[in-house]
Amino acid sequence: MKKIVILLVSSVLLASCQQSKEDMIARKWQAVKVDNKQQDSLFDEQEKFLDTFGKNNTEAINMAIYGFTNVDSARESLKAQLKDYRAMQQHAVENTTFNFDRKGTAVMNFSGQIDTVKWTLTKEGKLELEEDGKAPEGSKITMEILELTKSALQLKFTDNSGTSTVSFKPAAK
Secondary structure, three states: OHHHHHHHHHHHHHHHOOOOOOHHHHEEEEEEEEEEEHHHHHHHHHHHHHOOOOOOOOOOHHHHHHOOOOOHHHHHHHHHHHHHHHHHHHHHHHHHEEEEOOEEEEEEEEOOOOEEEEEOOOOOOEEEEOOOOOOOOEEEEEEEEEEEOOOEEEEEEEEOEEEEEEEEOOOOO
């Protein structure tokens, strides 16, 4: 009998220590990575094109196609622009935070652009972000929660640029 009481009390205590998803998400999260296969594929295609851009043509053909003959300089300039764009994109990711409070408000900082929304978890366990009542219809975003632990949050959503997965870690205080 004594063992049953101890087992029962232990299981009740263990169950009460488990945090709800709402409690686990309610904190400030720092973005660390964005995966978008469509966008990555486009960048890869652009890099492959730039690697061969104008190399197999004569100067006359390059002049006819591109309007100039110094394709080496153009190639290097375009590669530098692509590299800069990727660096800017990574900077934006590293400077993005989502701060969810327990009252259902989230402050999202996208590299200095701040937006406040209401957040809820659906019955299916998805995260819904909704603009205030003044926003136009359709200003609700639903994201699938792929991972939610004390040390990681991973969200998946679809928009005009395809499906993206954003990985977060807890933000420094």
